[in-house]
Amino acid sequence: QEEALLFELGRADATGVDFDEPEPFIARLGTLERTGDIGLPGLSEPEAVRHYVRLSQRNFSIDTGPVPLGSCTMKHNPRLNERMARLPGFADVHPLQPVSTVPGALALMQELAAWLMEITGMPAISLSPRAGAHGELCGMAAIKSAIAAKGEAATRKVVLVPDSAHGTNPATAAMVGMPVRAVPVRADGTVDPAEVAKLVGPDIAALMITNPNTCGLFERDIAEIARIVHEAGAYIYCDGANLNAIMGRARPGDLGIDAMQINLHKTFSTPHGGGGPGSGPVVLSARVSAFAPLPLLRTGADGVELVEVGADADEARPFGRLSAFHGQMGMFVRALTYMLSHGGDGLAQASDDAVLAANYIRVGLADLMSLPFGNRLCMQEVLFDDAWLKDSGVTTLDFAKAMIDEGYHPMTMYFPLVVHGAMLIEPTESESKASLDLFVATLRDLALAARAGDSERFTGAPYYAPRRRLDETRAARQPVLRWTPPAPIAEAAE
Amino acid sequence: QEEALLFELGRADATGVDFDEPEPFIARLGTLERTGDIGLPGLSEPEAVRHYVRLSQRNFSIDTGPVPLGSCTMKHNPRLNERMARLPGFADVHPLQPVSTVPGALALMQELAAWLMEITGMPAISLSPRAGAHGELCGMAAIKSAIAAKGEAATRKVVLVPDSAHGTNPATAAMVGMPVRAVPVRADGTVDPAEVAKLVGPDIAALMITNPNTCGLFERDIAEIARIVHEAGAYIYCDGANLNAIMGRARPGDLGIDAMQINLHKTFSTPHGGGGPGSGPVVLSARVSAFAPLPLLRTGADGVELVEVGADADEARPFGRLSAFHGQMGMFVRALTYMLSHGGDGLAQASDDAVLAANYIRVGLADLMSLPFGNRLCMQEVLFDDAWLKDSGVTTLDFAKAMIDEGYHPMTMYFPLVVHGAMLIEPTESESKASLDLFVATLRDLALAARAGDSERFTGAPYYAPRRRLDETRAARQPVLRWTPPAPIAEAAE
Amino acid sequence: MRYLPLSETDRGEMLARVGVRSMDELFADIPQAMRAHGLPKLPRHKGEMEVERLLSRLAAQNRPAGAGPFFVGAGAYKHYVPATVDHLIQRSEFLTGYTPYQPEIAQGFLQYMFEFQTQVCLLTGMDVANASVYDGSTACGEAVLMAHRVTRRRKAVLSGGLHPHYAEVVRTLSALGGDTVETLAPDVRATEDLLAAIDDTVSCVVVQTPDVFGNLRDLQAIADKAHAHGALLIAVFTEAMSLGLVTAPGDMGADIVVGEGQSIGNALNFGGPYVGLFATRAKFVRQMPGRLCGETVDAEGKRGFVLTLSTREQHIRREKATSNMCTSSGLCALAFSIHLALLGEVGLRRVARINHAAAVKLADALGAVPDVEILNDTFFNEFTVKLPKPAADVVAALAAKGILGGVPVSRLLPGAGLDDHLLVASTEVNTDDDRAALVAALQEVL
Amino acid sequence: MRYLPLSETDRGEMLARVGVRSMDELFADIPQAMRAHGLPKLPRHKGEMEVERLLSRLAAQNRPAGAGPFFVGAGAYKHYVPATVDHLIQRSEFLTGYTPYQPEIAQGFLQYMFEFQTQVCLLTGMDVANASVYDGSTACGEAVLMAHRVTRRRKAVLSGGLHPHYAEVVRTLSALGGDTVETLAPDVRATEDLLAAIDDTVSCVVVQTPDVFGNLRDLQAIADKAHAHGALLIAVFTEAMSLGLVTAPGDMGADIVVGEGQSIGNALNFGGPYVGLFATRAKFVRQMPGRLCGETVDAEGKRGFVLTLSTREQHIRREKATSNMCTSSGLCALAFSIHLALLGEVGLRRVARINHAAAVKLADALGAVPDVEILNDTFFNEFTVKLPKPAADVVAALAAKGILGGVPVSRLLPGAGLDDHLLVASTEVNTDDDRAALVAALQEVL
Structure with a gap:
C-alpha cells in the first residue's frame, strides 16, 4: 500500500492536540500579527500514528538488518542510551538555567571528556561541535588560531589532503580559508612520508589525514609523517571517523595528531536517525589546546565550571563560539552510557571484534572479489574495487542494489576515490558470527551470479524494495523540493 | 527474509545482560539445586533487538492499518496511556507494600471505578477481573451468590443464552456450574421477550444477553426482557463487549442489567497486544452488589480503603477471590488516561462516531453485499452474511483473506453463528472519513471481482502477506507445540 | 478531540449519506425511555498536558520500589528489566495487534508464542506449555480444574505452603463449580504431612516451591504417592527467577506446573498485569486450558505457525471448553520471552545465583539482630523472619523510615496466629547499603 | 559484554579463518612503538542496572524544567510535546537508519523530509527549505556565508537584537573565512537604525524577530533598503512557535530565513540536539547549504523521493561545496515534523495564542511589582524586565526558592551595561500558580 503525503492526508481543521483557547486578552503584537492561512495540514492522533508508522516501515535500519557501510560504523544502538537520554535531569534541563542547578549535567560532560581523552591519549577536548564535520571545522579553526598566535596567519595557509580523504576535509579547509593541495597515495594505499616531505614548507598550515584511512588501512608511517609536518612548523589534523578500529590498540595522542574529531554517532553508538543529529567532540594536542572554542569546561574549586565568555577563559584563548549553548547534550548522555557499559575492556574488545569481523569478510570474499591493495590485513573495514566485475555488465552500483534484494543495506560505494568502483565494507563488532557467515555466503552467491552473466538480477535491482531505482537525474534537473497544492480543477482547465 | 527461531539463533553461552558473579557464599538450597543444563538459548542485545524487530514486522496492527473486527473494537491506542502506565508511581509499586505508601494508586482505582459506574449507570463495581471472560465469571459468580443468599442455590441453576452469544457466555456458565438453555433469536436479529417469557421459571438463574448484540443491533426490548426475568426471580447478565456503541446514549443500569463486564481493551483503548493482557471490571446492580469478590475498595474516614479480607467487608458478602492482588493496575492507568482525555463529551462523541462509521460502511456496501436483517440502522458494527457470494466459488474466508492483500485485517468471520457465513465489520471511531471511503471502495472492488467470477484472487489469497494460507489441520493433527533440538547427525543416521 | 478523526463537516456528510438528519436518529433503536443524553456528570475532555499532570500527581503519592531499600515479595518481585525489553x-x-487468528499476518506473534512455550517447557521441565494465562494465581485455579477433568475426580488438596491468594482462588473456583478443597494449615517450616492427605478420592495435590514462606520443597515423594493413587501433582511457583537455580518441578514428578512469570520481563505494576505460566505433560495437552501455538507449513511449504488445538477453547467448544479464558497475557508473555532470551542460560543462572546470594547475606545479617529469628532451613530469595513484635507494626515503622521491609504474614493469613512473622525478599536490585539500612532500621524499631 | 555477539569460541574460529594466531596479530600494521595495550585506566564494563544507577544519580543533581515554575527562554523553550512524537x-x-543515500530502502525518511521541507516553507513564507541543519545558530552562520556567495560580497551587518550566541557564531565563521562583520550595539528597545548600516558593500543584514529581547520587528523597510543596495535580508527566529502568531519573515521581504526549531517537537536537552531550520527563495536554491529531498519517480513510474542537488554538497563538490556539513538534524527534524502535523494549522495557532496570552499575563503581573519595569512594547512569549538589582543575583535568589525565573542579560552580554535586565518567558506549560509564585518570590527577593 502506498502512503499519501501529509498534505494529502491532512486537513486545515484537523488537529491531534487538545488545548482550550485562552481567555480574552489584549495582544501585544503591534502590527505584526500573522494574517491569512499558513496552509499547514493537521492530523488527528490516530492518523498521525499510522502515517509515521507506515513511513517508518519503508526504511531499512540496523535493527532490521546489517548496514555494512564503510567509514560509517553503523553499530548497535542500545536502548539503555535512549532511556538515559530521556531522564528529566538531562532532557528537561535548559542550557541557560543557573549553573548552580545543573551540576550533574556538567559532571556528565566532564566525565565524557575524560573518557574521550583517555581513549585517544589527547590532553584537551572541546565538546562543542554538533557533528563530525563541525568537529573538523573546530579542529582546523584551532590549528588556524595556533598559527595566527605564532604570527604566521598570512603566510601559512595551505592544507595538504591525501587523495583518499573524505569530501568534508577539503570543504572544511575551504571554510577556514585555506586552499588544498593533494597528497598522492602510494601503491599500498597509505601516505608516503617522502611525499609529505616533498610538499611541506613555510606555506603549509596542516596535513589532514584519516587514520585508519579510508582504504581500511592503518597509516603505519604516521609517526614519521607527524615528525616531518611538525618540524616544518605545521600541524596534523586527523579525521577520526575510523576510531572504532583502534580503541585500546593505538592512541592518536601517541601518533603526533594535533586535532581529531570523534563522531559519537559512529564509534559511540548514538543513533544515526536517518542523518542526524550527530555530535563531534574534538580532542586537541597540547600545541593547539589553548585555542578551543567557547564554551569550555574547567575544574575549579567548586567542581566543574562552565566558561561561557572569553574574558573568563584564563590561559585559554578561545577562537570564538561554534554554536549556541554547550553542545549535543543528548548525544553526550548516550555516548557516556555506552562507554560506561563497555568499560575500557569492552571498548578495546569492540575494536578487536570490529577488525576481526572485517578481516573475516575479507578472507571470505578474497577469491571472488578484487582487493586493490592485495589480500592483506585490514582494519575495521575492507576495500574491494570493481576490477573483478570487468566485462560482467554489472557495476558497483548494480551489485550494491542487488544486495538490497538479499536483505542488506549496500556497502559504501565509489569511495574512496583512489580506487575504481570502490566497495567499502564495515561490518562492525555488532554482527554475530552467524550474521557474518550469512553475509559472506550471500555476497559469494551474488558475486558468482555476476560473474556467471546473470546481469539482469543486478541491473534491474532492487526488485523487492518499497521502490525500484529512482530517477535521480529528473529530481536534480526539475527540482520539486516541496509539496504544492494541485491546481483547482477550474483553474487547471483554463 | 526468513527469521530463524530463537533456538536456532541463540547459543548456550551467549547473553544480553551483564552481571558479575556473586562473591562466594554458602548456599541455602538444601538438596534442591538445579543440575544439568536448562537448555535455554541466549542472545546478545544486538541480536535480540533484530530478532524481535523482525518478528514484529510480520504482524499487522492498528497502527499499520484498519482492523475492522466486529465485537473486538480495535480502536486507536494512545501513546500517552503507555507513558502514564510507566510512571514509577504506578509501574514500580508492589501490591503488598504498606497501603499507607500507595494512596495515589488506590485513588486512581477509585476514580476509574467512579467513571465506569457513571458511564454505565450502575451502583457498584469490581475491578478485580483480569480480562473480559474473567469479568463474566465474576458477574455470574455474583449472581450465583445472590441466588444462594436467597436459599435457591439448589433449584435455580439454568442460564438462558441467546443463539447469538459469544462462546465465552456458555463456557462461563459451565464454570459456575450452570447448564445452558438456548434462546432463539427472532427474524430481526434480536431477542423476543415472548420467547424469554416462555422459558423463565423457578429453575432459571439468569439470562446472559449481549447488548448491543452481536448482530450489531440494539436489543430494543431489553427493558421488557429484564422485567420478565426479574419477575421470575432471575438475573440479567449483559456482555459488555459492545459498550463502545452506547456511551452517553444508553446506560446498562437504566436497562435492568444486573452485571456486565467492561473490556478495558475494547472500549477504553488499552492495547490488545496480540492477545492480552486484558482487564474486565464488572459493574453490578444493587441486587447483586453485595456479592463482589475480594479485594474491595471502600471510602473510609481516611480516604480510599482497600479491603482484602472477607471479615473486614462489613455489609459486603464477597464470594471469594478471583486472582492474587488487586487487578490489572497497568490497564487501569491506561483506561483512566483515556477517559480523562476524552471526558464525558468525548466518550459520547466516540460512541456516536463509531456508530456513524458502521452505518456509513453499511450504506456503502448494502447494494453489493447482503444484510441478513435488512438494510436498517446498525450500532457500532454491521453484519453481512454470505448470501451474496452464493455460487461465486468464494467463501467468507476467501473474501476475508483477499482483504489482507488490500492492506486490511479481515473482519470478524463466521460469527455470530445465527447467520450463514457472517462478516461482522466494526470500524470504530478511530478511522478517518478518508480511511472509511477507501475501505468501502476497496471492499466494493473486491465484491465486484467476486461476483465477476475472479475466484482465484480469493481462493489463493493472501498472496502478499508474510505467509500464504497455513495448514491448520496439520497443526492440529500432528501438534508441534515447542521447538526440539534436531537429532544429532550420527543419531539420525542410525 | 485529538483521538477522533471526524470533523463536524465529515459527520454532516456521513449522516447525509446514511440518510439520517442527526446523530440522534442513528440511535432510533434505543427506546426513548431508555435514552441517555450524554454524560453530563463527567468532566469535559482534557488536553494531554493536563491529563499527564493529573496522573503524575497521583503517581507521585505512591512510593516506588526503586526509591529506596525494598524487600517486598510474597508473589511479586522487583527485578531489573533491561530497557530493550x-x-x-x-x-x-506488537502493542496494537490483535489476537493472531489470521496467521498470515501474525507470524511475529505466533513465532514468539512458539518460542515462549518452548522456554516455559525448558524452565519447568515439562513437555508442553500454553501461550500464557492471566497470572500465576489464575493458572493455579485452572490447573486444579484441569486435574479434575483429567482424573474425573473433584477434590483438591492444597499444601499449607501455597500462597494464600492462590489457595483462595482455587477455593473460589471450586465453590462455583461445586468441587471440594482440602487446605492444609499454614506450614511455615515445611513440615506438613501432605502424603497423609492423598487417597483415591483426590484429584490433585497442589504444592508450591519455593513456598510462600520461602522454603524449597522436594516434590518427588508427593508425586510418587499421588501417582500411586491416580492423582496429579500440581507444582506452583511464584518466583520464576528461582527456576534458574532450583530443581525444575518437572524433574520431581509434577504433572502440571503453574506459576507467576512476572519476575522475568515485567514490572510490579501494583499487582497486574502479570503473566501466568502453565505447563504439563504431553499426554494431558488436550485437557489444558489456554491458547496454544503450533508449527505447520503454508501453501508454499514454508514453515509457519498457527493457533492450534482450538477445539479446547471457548469460542469453538462453548460450554464444553477447557476454560472460558479467551485472553492470554500477550505483551507480558512477550516481555518474559525477550528478557529470558537476553538472559539466556548463563544470564538466568547467574542472576538467580545473585538473588540467592543477596537473600543469604540478608538472612545472615537479620539473623544476627537480637530477638530476630530466621525460620528457614532452605530458601531462594525470600525467607520468613520471626520478630518480637507484630510484623505489621514493624513494617509500618520501617516504611516511616523510607524502607519497605517485607510483607507481614498477617496480611496474607490474618488470624492464623502468625502476626509476628515477616516475609523478606532480596533480589539483584538490593545493594549492601540497602541491606545495612534494613538491619539498622530494624534494630531501631524493635 | 552484552553488546558484543562474538564468543571466545567464535573469535578463535574467526582468527583461524583469517590466518592469524591472535588478536594482536590483526594489528600488525600498527608499529610496535605506537601500540597501546588496552585501556587499563578506564573502569571495567558495567551491567545495565549499574549504569542506569550512575546516570540517574547524575541526572538527579539537575533541576528539570518540569519540576516547578520555569520561565527560562532566550533561545530554547519549554513546551509540551505529545507522547506520540x-x-x-x-x-x-527511524532511530537506527542511515542517511537516505539508498532511496529504494529509505522512502520513509525521504518522504518525511519532503513533508518537513514543505512545512518549513509554509511556516516561514519561503519557497524552499533544506532538510535541517545542526541548530538555529549554525543555520544563521551558514546563512551569512550563503549570502556572501550569492552577492559576492563579504560583509554582514548584524542587528543588535540578534541572539548574542548567534552573532558570535557568525563572527567566528567570518573570522575563519576572512569576512567582515559589523555588529550593532545591543538593542533592548528595538530602536536601532539598521537602515543606516546598509550600503553597497553589505552582503546581508541579519535581523531576528522576535529579537533576543522579545521585541517583534517589522522587516519590510530593511528588506527594501537591502534589496535596493543588492544585499540580502536574513531573518532569524529562535522561537519557532512564534510563527503561528506573528507575520512570516517571507511576507516581510526576507531572502533567507533561519531559525531554531527546538520549540516544536524537541526537548530542552541542556542545549542540544536541536534542529536548525533553513529556508530561502527559489532562485537561491543552488547556493543553499544542507541536504535536500526532491520528488521523482522510480523505474515503474511510481512517485518517490531522493536526496537531490547534491552537487552543492561536500561529498561531491569537496572544497567547492556550499558547506562542509554532512549531517542534518534527522530525528529532531522528524520530531518537529510529527509535532507540527499533530498541531496542524488550528493547533499551532492556538498554542501560539496561549503562549502569547501567558506572556501577556505575566508581563502585566510583573509590571505591577514595584521597581520592576517591562521594557517591551511588543513581544510573543518572552520579554525584557528591568530590575532594581543585578538580574543574576535575582535569578540566583529565585532559584534558591525553587523558581527558575529567566535569563539575566548579563549571561549573554557581559559587560554590556545591562546587568539589571532579565529575559522572562512564559509558555503553555506555565499555570497561573507558576506565575503567581514568580511574582510573589520576586517581591520577596527584590
Whole structure:
C-alpha cells in the first residue's frame, strides 16, 4: 500500500492536540500579527500514528538488518542510551538555567571528556561541535588560531589532503580559508612520508589525514609523517571517523595528531536517525589546546565550571563560539552510557571484534572479489574495487542494489576515490558470527551470479524494495523540493 | 527474509545482560539445586533487538492499518496511556507494600471505578477481573451468590443464552456450574421477550444477553426482557463487549442489567497486544452488589480503603477471590488516561462516531453485499452474511483473506453463528472519513471481482502477506507445540 | 478531540449519506425511555498536558520500589528489566495487534508464542506449555480444574505452603463449580504431612516451591504417592527467577506446573498485569486450558505457525471448553520471552545465583539482630523472619523510615496466629547499603 | 559484554579463518612503538542496572524544567510535546537508519523530509527549505556565508537584537573565512537604525524577530533598503512557535530565513540536539547549504523521493561545496515534523495564542511589582524586565526558592551595561500558580 503525503492526508481543521483557547486578552503584537492561512495540514492522533508508522516501515535500519557501510560504523544502538537520554535531569534541563542547578549535567560532560581523552591519549577536548564535520571545522579553526598566535596567519595557509580523504576535509579547509593541495597515495594505499616531505614548507598550515584511512588501512608511517609536518612548523589534523578500529590498540595522542574529531554517532553508538543529529567532540594536542572554542569546561574549586565568555577563559584563548549553548547534550548522555557499559575492556574488545569481523569478510570474499591493495590485513573495514566485475555488465552500483534484494543495506560505494568502483565494507563488532557467515555466503552467491552473466538480477535491482531505482537525474534537473497544492480543477482547465 | 527461531539463533553461552558473579557464599538450597543444563538459548542485545524487530514486522496492527473486527473494537491506542502506565508511581509499586505508601494508586482505582459506574449507570463495581471472560465469571459468580443468599442455590441453576452469544457466555456458565438453555433469536436479529417469557421459571438463574448484540443491533426490548426475568426471580447478565456503541446514549443500569463486564481493551483503548493482557471490571446492580469478590475498595474516614479480607467487608458478602492482588493496575492507568482525555463529551462523541462509521460502511456496501436483517440502522458494527457470494466459488474466508492483500485485517468471520457465513465489520471511531471511503471502495472492488467470477484472487489469497494460507489441520493433527533440538547427525543416521 | 478523526463537516456528510438528519436518529433503536443524553456528570475532555499532570500527581503519592531499600515479595518481585525489553514490546506491531487468528499476518506473534512455550517447557521441565494465562494465581485455579477433568475426580488438596491468594482462588473456583478443597494449615517450616492427605478420592495435590514462606520443597515423594493413587501433582511457583537455580518441578514428578512469570520481563505494576505460566505433560495437552501455538507449513511449504488445538477453547467448544479464558497475557508473555532470551542460560543462572546470594547475606545479617529469628532451613530469595513484635507494626515503622521491609504474614493469613512473622525478599536490585539500612532500621524499631 | 555477539569460541574460529594466531596479530600494521595495550585506566564494563544507577544519580543533581515554575527562554523553550512524537521517533526504522543515500530502502525518511521541507516553507513564507541543519545558530552562520556567495560580497551587518550566541557564531565563521562583520550595539528597545548600516558593500543584514529581547520587528523597510543596495535580508527566529502568531519573515521581504526549531517537537536537552531550520527563495536554491529531498519517480513510474542537488554538497563538490556539513538534524527534524502535523494549522495557532496570552499575563503581573519595569512594547512569549538589582543575583535568589525565573542579560552580554535586565518567558506549560509564585518570590527577593 502506498502512503499519501501529509498534505494529502491532512486537513486545515484537523488537529491531534487538545488545548482550550485562552481567555480574552489584549495582544501585544503591534502590527505584526500573522494574517491569512499558513496552509499547514493537521492530523488527528490516530492518523498521525499510522502515517509515521507506515513511513517508518519503508526504511531499512540496523535493527532490521546489517548496514555494512564503510567509514560509517553503523553499530548497535542500545536502548539503555535512549532511556538515559530521556531522564528529566538531562532532557528537561535548559542550557541557560543557573549553573548552580545543573551540576550533574556538567559532571556528565566532564566525565565524557575524560573518557574521550583517555581513549585517544589527547590532553584537551572541546565538546562543542554538533557533528563530525563541525568537529573538523573546530579542529582546523584551532590549528588556524595556533598559527595566527605564532604570527604566521598570512603566510601559512595551505592544507595538504591525501587523495583518499573524505569530501568534508577539503570543504572544511575551504571554510577556514585555506586552499588544498593533494597528497598522492602510494601503491599500498597509505601516505608516503617522502611525499609529505616533498610538499611541506613555510606555506603549509596542516596535513589532514584519516587514520585508519579510508582504504581500511592503518597509516603505519604516521609517526614519521607527524615528525616531518611538525618540524616544518605545521600541524596534523586527523579525521577520526575510523576510531572504532583502534580503541585500546593505538592512541592518536601517541601518533603526533594535533586535532581529531570523534563522531559519537559512529564509534559511540548514538543513533544515526536517518542523518542526524550527530555530535563531534574534538580532542586537541597540547600545541593547539589553548585555542578551543567557547564554551569550555574547567575544574575549579567548586567542581566543574562552565566558561561561557572569553574574558573568563584564563590561559585559554578561545577562537570564538561554534554554536549556541554547550553542545549535543543528548548525544553526550548516550555516548557516556555506552562507554560506561563497555568499560575500557569492552571498548578495546569492540575494536578487536570490529577488525576481526572485517578481516573475516575479507578472507571470505578474497577469491571472488578484487582487493586493490592485495589480500592483506585490514582494519575495521575492507576495500574491494570493481576490477573483478570487468566485462560482467554489472557495476558497483548494480551489485550494491542487488544486495538490497538479499536483505542488506549496500556497502559504501565509489569511495574512496583512489580506487575504481570502490566497495567499502564495515561490518562492525555488532554482527554475530552467524550474521557474518550469512553475509559472506550471500555476497559469494551474488558475486558468482555476476560473474556467471546473470546481469539482469543486478541491473534491474532492487526488485523487492518499497521502490525500484529512482530517477535521480529528473529530481536534480526539475527540482520539486516541496509539496504544492494541485491546481483547482477550474483553474487547471483554463 | 526468513527469521530463524530463537533456538536456532541463540547459543548456550551467549547473553544480553551483564552481571558479575556473586562473591562466594554458602548456599541455602538444601538438596534442591538445579543440575544439568536448562537448555535455554541466549542472545546478545544486538541480536535480540533484530530478532524481535523482525518478528514484529510480520504482524499487522492498528497502527499499520484498519482492523475492522466486529465485537473486538480495535480502536486507536494512545501513546500517552503507555507513558502514564510507566510512571514509577504506578509501574514500580508492589501490591503488598504498606497501603499507607500507595494512596495515589488506590485513588486512581477509585476514580476509574467512579467513571465506569457513571458511564454505565450502575451502583457498584469490581475491578478485580483480569480480562473480559474473567469479568463474566465474576458477574455470574455474583449472581450465583445472590441466588444462594436467597436459599435457591439448589433449584435455580439454568442460564438462558441467546443463539447469538459469544462462546465465552456458555463456557462461563459451565464454570459456575450452570447448564445452558438456548434462546432463539427472532427474524430481526434480536431477542423476543415472548420467547424469554416462555422459558423463565423457578429453575432459571439468569439470562446472559449481549447488548448491543452481536448482530450489531440494539436489543430494543431489553427493558421488557429484564422485567420478565426479574419477575421470575432471575438475573440479567449483559456482555459488555459492545459498550463502545452506547456511551452517553444508553446506560446498562437504566436497562435492568444486573452485571456486565467492561473490556478495558475494547472500549477504553488499552492495547490488545496480540492477545492480552486484558482487564474486565464488572459493574453490578444493587441486587447483586453485595456479592463482589475480594479485594474491595471502600471510602473510609481516611480516604480510599482497600479491603482484602472477607471479615473486614462489613455489609459486603464477597464470594471469594478471583486472582492474587488487586487487578490489572497497568490497564487501569491506561483506561483512566483515556477517559480523562476524552471526558464525558468525548466518550459520547466516540460512541456516536463509531456508530456513524458502521452505518456509513453499511450504506456503502448494502447494494453489493447482503444484510441478513435488512438494510436498517446498525450500532457500532454491521453484519453481512454470505448470501451474496452464493455460487461465486468464494467463501467468507476467501473474501476475508483477499482483504489482507488490500492492506486490511479481515473482519470478524463466521460469527455470530445465527447467520450463514457472517462478516461482522466494526470500524470504530478511530478511522478517518478518508480511511472509511477507501475501505468501502476497496471492499466494493473486491465484491465486484467476486461476483465477476475472479475466484482465484480469493481462493489463493493472501498472496502478499508474510505467509500464504497455513495448514491448520496439520497443526492440529500432528501438534508441534515447542521447538526440539534436531537429532544429532550420527543419531539420525542410525 | 485529538483521538477522533471526524470533523463536524465529515459527520454532516456521513449522516447525509446514511440518510439520517442527526446523530440522534442513528440511535432510533434505543427506546426513548431508555435514552441517555450524554454524560453530563463527567468532566469535559482534557488536553494531554493536563491529563499527564493529573496522573503524575497521583503517581507521585505512591512510593516506588526503586526509591529506596525494598524487600517486598510474597508473589511479586522487583527485578531489573533491561530497557530493550520495554522498548520492543512497545513496537506498534506488537502493542496494537490483535489476537493472531489470521496467521498470515501474525507470524511475529505466533513465532514468539512458539518460542515462549518452548522456554516455559525448558524452565519447568515439562513437555508442553500454553501461550500464557492471566497470572500465576489464575493458572493455579485452572490447573486444579484441569486435574479434575483429567482424573474425573473433584477434590483438591492444597499444601499449607501455597500462597494464600492462590489457595483462595482455587477455593473460589471450586465453590462455583461445586468441587471440594482440602487446605492444609499454614506450614511455615515445611513440615506438613501432605502424603497423609492423598487417597483415591483426590484429584490433585497442589504444592508450591519455593513456598510462600520461602522454603524449597522436594516434590518427588508427593508425586510418587499421588501417582500411586491416580492423582496429579500440581507444582506452583511464584518466583520464576528461582527456576534458574532450583530443581525444575518437572524433574520431581509434577504433572502440571503453574506459576507467576512476572519476575522475568515485567514490572510490579501494583499487582497486574502479570503473566501466568502453565505447563504439563504431553499426554494431558488436550485437557489444558489456554491458547496454544503450533508449527505447520503454508501453501508454499514454508514453515509457519498457527493457533492450534482450538477445539479446547471457548469460542469453538462453548460450554464444553477447557476454560472460558479467551485472553492470554500477550505483551507480558512477550516481555518474559525477550528478557529470558537476553538472559539466556548463563544470564538466568547467574542472576538467580545473585538473588540467592543477596537473600543469604540478608538472612545472615537479620539473623544476627537480637530477638530476630530466621525460620528457614532452605530458601531462594525470600525467607520468613520471626520478630518480637507484630510484623505489621514493624513494617509500618520501617516504611516511616523510607524502607519497605517485607510483607507481614498477617496480611496474607490474618488470624492464623502468625502476626509476628515477616516475609523478606532480596533480589539483584538490593545493594549492601540497602541491606545495612534494613538491619539498622530494624534494630531501631524493635 | 552484552553488546558484543562474538564468543571466545567464535573469535578463535574467526582468527583461524583469517590466518592469524591472535588478536594482536590483526594489528600488525600498527608499529610496535605506537601500540597501546588496552585501556587499563578506564573502569571495567558495567551491567545495565549499574549504569542506569550512575546516570540517574547524575541526572538527579539537575533541576528539570518540569519540576516547578520555569520561565527560562532566550533561545530554547519549554513546551509540551505529545507522547506520540517521542514514541514514533524511537521506532527502530527511524532511530537506527542511515542517511537516505539508498532511496529504494529509505522512502520513509525521504518522504518525511519532503513533508518537513514543505512545512518549513509554509511556516516561514519561503519557497524552499533544506532538510535541517545542526541548530538555529549554525543555520544563521551558514546563512551569512550563503549570502556572501550569492552577492559576492563579504560583509554582514548584524542587528543588535540578534541572539548574542548567534552573532558570535557568525563572527567566528567570518573570522575563519576572512569576512567582515559589523555588529550593532545591543538593542533592548528595538530602536536601532539598521537602515543606516546598509550600503553597497553589505552582503546581508541579519535581523531576528522576535529579537533576543522579545521585541517583534517589522522587516519590510530593511528588506527594501537591502534589496535596493543588492544585499540580502536574513531573518532569524529562535522561537519557532512564534510563527503561528506573528507575520512570516517571507511576507516581510526576507531572502533567507533561519531559525531554531527546538520549540516544536524537541526537548530542552541542556542545549542540544536541536534542529536548525533553513529556508530561502527559489532562485537561491543552488547556493543553499544542507541536504535536500526532491520528488521523482522510480523505474515503474511510481512517485518517490531522493536526496537531490547534491552537487552543492561536500561529498561531491569537496572544497567547492556550499558547506562542509554532512549531517542534518534527522530525528529532531522528524520530531518537529510529527509535532507540527499533530498541531496542524488550528493547533499551532492556538498554542501560539496561549503562549502569547501567558506572556501577556505575566508581563502585566510583573509590571505591577514595584521597581520592576517591562521594557517591551511588543513581544510573543518572552520579554525584557528591568530590575532594581543585578538580574543574576535575582535569578540566583529565585532559584534558591525553587523558581527558575529567566535569563539575566548579563549571561549573554557581559559587560554590556545591562546587568539589571532579565529575559522572562512564559509558555503553555506555565499555570497561573507558576506565575503567581514568580511574582510573589520576586517581591520577596527584590
